Amino acid sequence: MEVGETLRMASRSVRSHRLRSALTVVGVVIGIASVVTFATFGASVKADIVSDVGSSSASDVYALPTATDDDGGFGAGVGQPVFTAHDVEQLRAIEGARAAIPRGNVPVSALRFGNDSVSRSQILATTPEAFPADSVVAGRAFRSGAREVVINQAATETFDRNVSVGDNLTITLANGTRSRVAVVGVVNRTVGELPFTSFTGGARFYVPVEPFYQQTVESPATGTSQRAYPQVTVVADPARIDGVRERVRTYLRGPSDAAELVPESVEPSAETSGDFVDRVESIIDRVTRFVTGVGVIALVVAAVGIANIMLVSVAERTREIGIMKAVGARNRDVMALFLTEATLLGIVGAVVGLPLGVAVAYGATLYAEVAFTPAYGWFAIAVAVGILVGVLAGLYPAWRAARIDPIDALRYE
Incomplete structure (x- = not known):
């Protein structure tokens, strides 16, 4: 089966169940939009803070009493x-x-x-x-x-x-x-x-x-x-x-x-604004990775939804699969068809989720009064993961569809 024919049939199947497909795509949209929003907002806050701190007091060395344990951050112990x-x-x-x-x-x-x-x-x-x-x-x-x-x-x-x-x-x-x-x-x-x-x-x-x-x-x-x-x-x-x-x-x-x-567990330290910037960047990066985990969870839920809808689709189209095989379709053709449908759902979710996430992140930066800084790396990661979710979620249903016996499929009511 040609690639163009596979895409046409997969698109037709997705369009024929618009509501079901839309509800399935929502999970991908939410996941990608969450990742893009949190990553972009985190990058914007970091850039704003780093630029403010890094551009000021560049020649200052701060002598401070600082805690020596692992919990002692910049300036811990200040006041002594x-x-x-x-x-x-x-x-x-x-x-x-x-x-x-x-x-x-x-x-x-x-x-x-x-x-x-x-x-x-x-x-x-x-x-x-x-x-x-x-x-x-x-x-x-x-x-x-x-x-x-x-x-x-x-x-x-x-x-x-x-x-x-x-x-x-x-x-x-x-x-x-x-x-x-x-x-x-x-x-x-x-x-x-x-x-x-x-x-x-x-x-x-x-x-x-x-x-x-x-x-x-x-x-x-x-x-x-x-x-x-x-x-x-x-x-x-x-x-x-x-x-x-x-x-x-x-x-x-x-x-x-x-x-x-200095008291016990405290020592005098000397830090520059550059040292402080490094610690701030590290903290913001950790927070950003944590909150983007919410988006990853949404993508996992979306993968389960896509897998479920594809399994339902395989069950509903058992007779259709039998007819396809009876007229010469190979197992890999059937598998490619269902895998393409699942991938299309992931692509649609990525196409909708990316601009939605950018828009929400832009609104958040306006509210927080920080400069908007796009996180292009996270954009690419979010889109790639969204598409990968569709591919992985469709693998098992596609494999299951390809293994259907055509004789049994034609008898299926």
Whole structure:
């Protein structure tokens, strides 16, 4: 039997049972659409996050206390004040380092502007180097030792009346002490923030370490009481970032105060935004593979449906098979006919499921406000699997049809 004749007969059989064929194809459509949707949305989220993280803070090395067990990810253990002022000075002196910027949290209970107060648990203490000139939207960076505050753009709208440079805020510390500070600058970013910090978009208030940050420990290196910070960001020469990271790691694992002050199961580590990107990509890839498993399950269900419908078709067309064999059709011709029908169902499901999945994924990226990034590799895999489902599901029914004895088939009622 010619290929064209086989296709014509298979198409006619599929069309003659439109409703049954359509219901069978739905499983393939759902499976392929699910795979394409989840894979594309995952690729879009990953591309958006990686581009944001990778394009910013490319020259920053983050010194953080990190858990040493398998569950300790990037920044696990953050909050432990283990980097002393001695460590900050030593990190600042590392070859290739342009600055070492400490960051710490100042416990507060409220912020007041005019007659309006907002509750808040903490504000950030850092140094003037955290505010490069191109990040300052209005005003200037604060001066070390001054009772001044720098805020981000979101913080200008925290109170009933917008805050601007020149206004005064009243900070109520956790111990009840009140401090009046002048707003001297508005910034759109800071140097030293962890890569994910800027994604939250919340209001931030920055005060100088001196006089607001009071967390101290005894420095093992000097034997004196010094301020201790949970994070220090080393700003490196971009061309020497890898070397700076390794020198920072060598110092932290060796003669640093942090190595002595970290609790058990925690160690001081040095990570770059590139290291963080690698971990984010790994996490998103694992999540994407997990959720696409839902689509794979749907495809397995679809395969069972195609196999079932083809077995029903073989039973219904037993007499037809007998007539075909009586007029000269060979076993392989009969097998090819039923296998082609099953494959057509898989192809139709792929043709419908692929654009449907792309459309749903596009809508999801619009809702999540991330750039649409097609996962072309997954497109090919989904279509190939959809067609393969049809082929595999049709193998047994086609083999069974080919083995029907023509004499018994012609007697079949």
